[in-house]
Amino acid sequence: MKIKSNYFLWGMILLFIGCQEAVIPKPKALLRLDYPTTEYELMETDHFNFLKNQESEFKNQDGTSMTLDYPRMKGSLFITYKEIRDNIDKLLMDAQKLSIEHASKADGILPHPFVNEKDRVYGMFFEVVGDAASQAQFYVTDSTDHFVTGSLYFYTRPNYDSIYPAATYLQNDIKKFMESIRWK
Template identity: 55%
Template sequence: MKLHKLFSFLIILALASCSGEQLPKPKAMLRLEYPEALRKSFKTSKYQFQQNTLALVTEGSNSSVTLDYPLMDGSIFITYKEVNKNLPELLRDAQKLSYEHVVKADNITEQPFINGSNRVYGMYYEVEGDAASQAQFYVTDSISHFITGSLYFKVKPNYDSIYPAAVYLQKDIRSIMESLEWTD
């Protein structure tokens, strides 16, 4: 008889615990917030620009620069080349580099850049999707100087996960382009 009461109690308990509709948890969005960018001047022998103070700057050979962002696990690589009757080749290489990401990218948006007062002309590429680089750019004065830049993260590209950091660093790239001046 005790077994019968115990079995009846377990069935009632099981039925009573199933009240209400069970719904799966909604997907959550990761909310990453980064501090407002504070800028300071950075200068090489060929050019200068306003850099984010969160970035750790490493100068390479031939006025090349790496801006590391430890908080976001990302870097902006800037490469300088002199124009020596090879501007069409430099432009072709920069455009080709940007479109090598088309295999993994969902979309690549081109945004021309012109700052006539500082003689800085170029193109900004915003890359959406699981591509290796989320942004690329090049700028030139069309006579002597040519710069390319790329944004890379030190993690496997997952656009949803890196999106907040990518947006933040894309703003930094635009700021670099807007503040860039040639030093000669």
């Protein structure tokens, strides 16, 4: 019995001696993603001109469907052009409905109106907050002839915390697109 109590005593001594250092929790770390300084170049389509980020790759499928791919961020901005033929109300409803469809997964959708009377560009930018499939949508029009819609998608499962830095970067590109668009 004496041997067992000696093992117990030595075990307790080693336990107290070995735990002398205070445990200090590690500070929270933040992920740092560095994106290049944005440089823009002029792009021309059949119906309008705009400034695009040089980091993106422009693909013009058929003159009405275009894509700005961002391979580094694994995302794409899908752009569609439509002529207005007495259907402005339907085009506006469809563009707004697309944004509302993401409301079930999103924590919120923040609309930002856009007006450039000088160049006849009017529209709306929808910032989607939360784990929705698309992180931003927009439309711009001159309200008589031209109508452009766009949606931003990432090639990954929507996890807002993870894609937030890239989404913010690309949302700024969308705003630049809206500000720079000029009708032909």
